[in-house]
Amino acid sequence: MPRKKRTGFGDVSIERERFDRGEARCPSCKRPIGPADQPAFVHGLGSGESRLATMRCGRCQAMLTVHFEEPRRAEPSNP
Numbered sequence: 001m002p003r004k005k006r007t008g009f010g011d012v013s014i015e016r017e018r019f020d021r022g023e024a025r026c027p028s029c030k031r032p033i034g035p036a037d038q039p040a041f042v043h044g045l046g047s048g049e050s051r052l053a054t055m056r057c058g059r060c061q062a063m064l065t066v067h068f069e070e071p072r073r074a075e076p077s078n079p
Contacts, residue, residue, distance in 0.1 A: 008062035016049075016068045029060040039066060 010027035018024065022034035039053035053066040 008060060010057075010062050010064050011067065012064055013067045013069055015071050017071065019066065019068065024066065026057040026060065026062055026064065028062040029057060031057060031059040033057060033064065033066075 008028045012024050012027065012033070014024045019033075020035055022032050022036075024033045025031065026033055033055070037055050037058055039055040041050040042052040042054065043050050044052070051068045053068070055064050055066065056062065057064060
């Protein structure tokens with residue numbers, strides 16, 4: 001009887017816009033992940049939009065935690 005493959009774990013930090021475009025990758029198998037992989041959003045108390053989601057990778061079945069970062073703004077240049 002073959003052994004069952006162990007499920008891995010991984011953390012992904014990415015901006016929400018990039019995640020929506022599918023630019024995030026599973027840290028275990030490097031497969032693109034995005035909204036089509038059915039993330040479960042974790043809602044915090046008093047916050048509007050969730051900044052944390054959990055999901056499974058469709059290829060390697062790794063349990064992933066996705067942290068949504070604030071978009072980086074261009075710093076004004078000082079002459």
